[in-house]
Amino acid sequence: MGSARLPGKVLREVCGKPLLGHHLSRLRRARMVDRLVLATSDLPADDPIAEYCREIGVTCYRGDAKDLVSRYKLAVDQENPAYVIRVTGDCPIIDPHLVDELSRAMLASGDEVAMYSLTQPRFPRGLDAEIMTRAAFDAIAEEATSRYDREHVTAFLAKNRHRFPIKTFPSGGNYADYRWVVDYPEDLAFITALLETLIPTKPNFNWTECLDLLRREPGLAELNRHIIARYNADVAADQAADRDGR
Numbered sequence: 001m002g003s004a005r006l007p008g009k010v011l012r013e014v015c016g017k018p019l020l021g022h023h024l025s026r027l028r029r030a031r032m033v034d035r036l037v038l039a040t041s042d043l044p045a046d047d048p049i050a051e052y053c054r055e056i057g058v059t060c061y062r063g064d065a066k067d068l069v070s071r072y073k074l075a076v077d078q079e080n081p082a083y084v085i086r087v088t089g090d091c092p093i094i095d096p097h098l099v100d101e102l103s104r105a106m107l108a109s110g111d112e113v114a115m116y117s118l119t120q121p122r123f124p125r126g127l128d129a130e131i132m133t134r135a136a137f138d139a140i141a142e143e144a145t146s147r148y149d150r151e152h153v154t155a156f157l158a159k160n161r162h163r164f165p166i167k168t169f170p171s172g173g174n175y176a177d178y179r180w181v182v183d184y185p186e187d188l189a190f191i192t193a194l195l196e197t198l199i200p201t202k203p204n205f206n207w208t209e210c211l212d213l214l215r216r217e218p219g220l221a222e223l224n225r226h227i228i229a230r231y232n233a234d235v236a237a238d239q240a241a242d243r244d245g246r
Contacts, residue, residue, distance in 0.1 A: 005183050010089050011048055012182075014192045015199050019182060020049065022092040022195065024058055029204070030096035032103035033085065037075050040089075041065035069150045073141045076134070083107075084137045086130045086153055090182045092191060095207040099129050102169050106131045114164035115157050122171040126180025127207055130154050136164055148241075179224050180210070183231060190223040 010020040017025075027036055038053050040046045042062040053060035061078070063071035076084060083106060087094055098118055106116040114136040118129045136157055140149075144156040157164040182188050197213060197220075198205045214221045 006185060006188060009182050009188065011052065012188060014092075014195050018052065019092040019191070020052060020089055021056065023087075023089060023094060024056065026092075026094055026096050027087065027099065028096075030099040030103075032100045033096075035059075035079055035081070037061060037079060038089070039063070039068070039071040039075050041071070066147070067150045068153050069141055069144055072137070072153060076137060076141075082134055084132050084134065086132070088128065088181075091126045091128065091180070092182065093126060093180055093194065093205075093207075093210065094129065095127055097206055098123075098127060098169075102129055102131055105167070105169060109167065112165060113167050115154060115166045116169060117154075117166065118169050118171075121174045121176035122168060124175045124178030124180045124207070124210075126178075126182075128181075132157065139164070175211075177225065177228070178211075178214070178221065179228055179231070184224070184227050186224040186227050190220065193220050193223060 010023075011018040013019075014022070024036065024038070027033065037059040038049070039061045040049045041064070043065050046062070046065075050060045050062060059075075061071060061075040063074050072084070072086075083103070085099065085103065087099070102116055102118055106113065109116065111133075113133075115130055115132040117131075118127055120128070132154065140153065140156045144150055149156040149159070157166060179187065180191070180194075182191055194210065194213070197217075198209065202209055
């Protein structure tokens with residue numbers, strides 16, 4: 001709830017439901033996911049998120065606001081999964097079918113891969129998902145020390161690929177110009193337009209149907225396309241601060 005760019009974003013209501021509700025209801029359709037849990041902070045500002053989870057029957061773990069890895073660890077220690085799937089709560093149109101395909105690819109890889117990911121530019125930002133082995137997550141929890149690594153969870157694996165083999169799930173294209181995540185007010189305007197267009201006729205739409213809509217109505221994507229450069233600059237600044245030890 002305390003997002004600096006768009007406070008309260010996950011509970012902004014669109015089409016009669018909070019964005020977080022759209023996100024969780026879509027993930028509930030993923031057949032390869034055995035257990036869906038949410039990890040949020042223990043700050044009073046995030047009480048509405050915990051209350052919403054209670055209302056819809058989703059387990060919620062709460063912990064340090066600045067240490068996401070520690071919050072994940074609370075959930076992982078309690079749930080004891082063999083694999084951990086990471087998604088972020090600001091992606092309300094995440095595709096459960098892609099999450100399933102990612103999970104199947106991970107299982108098929110055996111012990112050869114520490115993490116499989118759906119990432120940009122192969123997919124639009126907002127479909128991002130990562131699945132890692134329990135051993136890989138335990139290494140993050142025990143060894144990651146920088147602020148950046150503790151905030152971004154899987155960054156530690158990416159920095160240590162010599163120890164943790166990572167594979168990226170293919171999409172058949174490059175979708176770097178598409179931004180389907182909610183970070184800024186312009187993103188909210190875009191997601192609102194997308195959901196209001198698709199939900200009345202295709203409530204269970206998939207990511208390719210989103211693409212089809214944006215190709216028919218390219219003006220929709222222009223609502224937040226200019227944010228891509230600003231977001232990339234913010235990420236670069238955050239990474240530079242991490243390298244500088246701030």
